[in-house]
Amino acid sequence: DAGVIQSPRHEVTEMGQEVTLRCKPISGHDYLFWYRQTMMRGLELLIYFNNNVPIDDSGMPEDRFSAKMPNASFSTLKIQPSEPRDSAVYFCASSLGLAGVYNEQFFGPGTRLTVL
Amino acid sequence: GENVEQHPSTLSVQEGDSAVIKCTYSDSASNYFPWYKQELGKRPQLIIDIRSNVGEKKDQRIAVTLNKTAKHFSLHITETQPEDSAVYFCARGYGNKLVFGAGTILRVKS
Numbered sequence: 001d002a003g004v005i006q007s008p009r010h011e012v013t014e015m016g017q018e019v020t021l022r023c024k025p026i027s028g029h030d031y032l033f034w035y036r037q038t039m040m041r042g043l044e045l046l047i048y049f050n051n052n053v054p055i056d057d058s059g060m061p062e063d064r065f066s067a068k069m070p071n072a073s074f075s076t077l078k079i080q081p082s083e084p085r086d087s088a089v090y091f092c093a094s095s096l097g098l099a100g101v102y103n104e105q106f107f108g109p110g111t112r113l114t115v116l
Numbered sequence: 117g118e119n120v121e122q123h124p125s126t127l128s129v130q131e132g133d134s135a136v137i138k139c140t141y142s143d144s145a146s147n148y149f150p151w152y153k154q155e156l157g158k159r160p161q162l163i164i165d166i167r168s169n170v171g172e173k174k175d176q177r178i179a180v181t182l183n184k185t186a187k188h189f190s191l192h193i194t195e196t197q198p199e200d201s202a203v204y205f206c207a208r209g210y211g212n213k214l215v216f217g218a219g220t221i222l223r224v225k226s
Binding site: 043045050055091098101102104105107 | 147148150158159160161162165167205209211212213214215216217218219
């Protein structure tokens with residue numbers, strides 16, 4: 001398996017533009033997580049899905065952020081409109097079974113987002 | 117609460133010395149405590165984990181200890197090498213998710 005795949009790896013956009021980040025989890029994994037990493041806030045959980053259903057989106061910072069998982073092999077995180085403070089590295093991760101109970105989370109390579 | 121406190125935030129050691137990173141938490145809801153290593157520009161990767169029914173686990177030069185009574189767990193790296201330089205994150209399982217500490221930047225000087 002190629003592991004968790006994310007695209008794009010780098011994104012530079014201007015304030016106000018829509019940004020879409022994509023993730024393909026490891027085949028067979030039933031949990032998918034979106035994280036944001038910054039120097040100030042560390043690794044923050046934004047939202048996670050179980051069997052394509054959003055379970056907890058309490059970490060999504062504002063209504064400008066939305067996430068979908070239309071099928072077991074694809075998820076998107078969308079920011080509309082983007083702002084400079086959204087600049088961060090966004091990681092997608094997946095796990096087989098409950099991540100909080102002994103199951104390893106596998107991270108993707110991340111998308112480095114810069115909003116000018 | 118669900119948070120986990122991690123200390124120190126930065127740690128600098130001489131090659132060959134040991135490094136210890138400690139994490140604490142406040143409630144008793146967790147039974148799983150993994151540690152992730154993130155090299156510069158790379159993704160976090162699991163290096164070792166421990167379950168609540170075990171007090172210590174070792175894998176070559178790294179070990180993790182857990183004290184559930186005191187609600188703290190620690191990562192120990194012996195005989196440090198330059199390639200151990202990275203950011204280390206502790207985490208605790210909390211329901212269906214992991215809650216991560218703020219991270220420790222470890223620098224191994226050669």
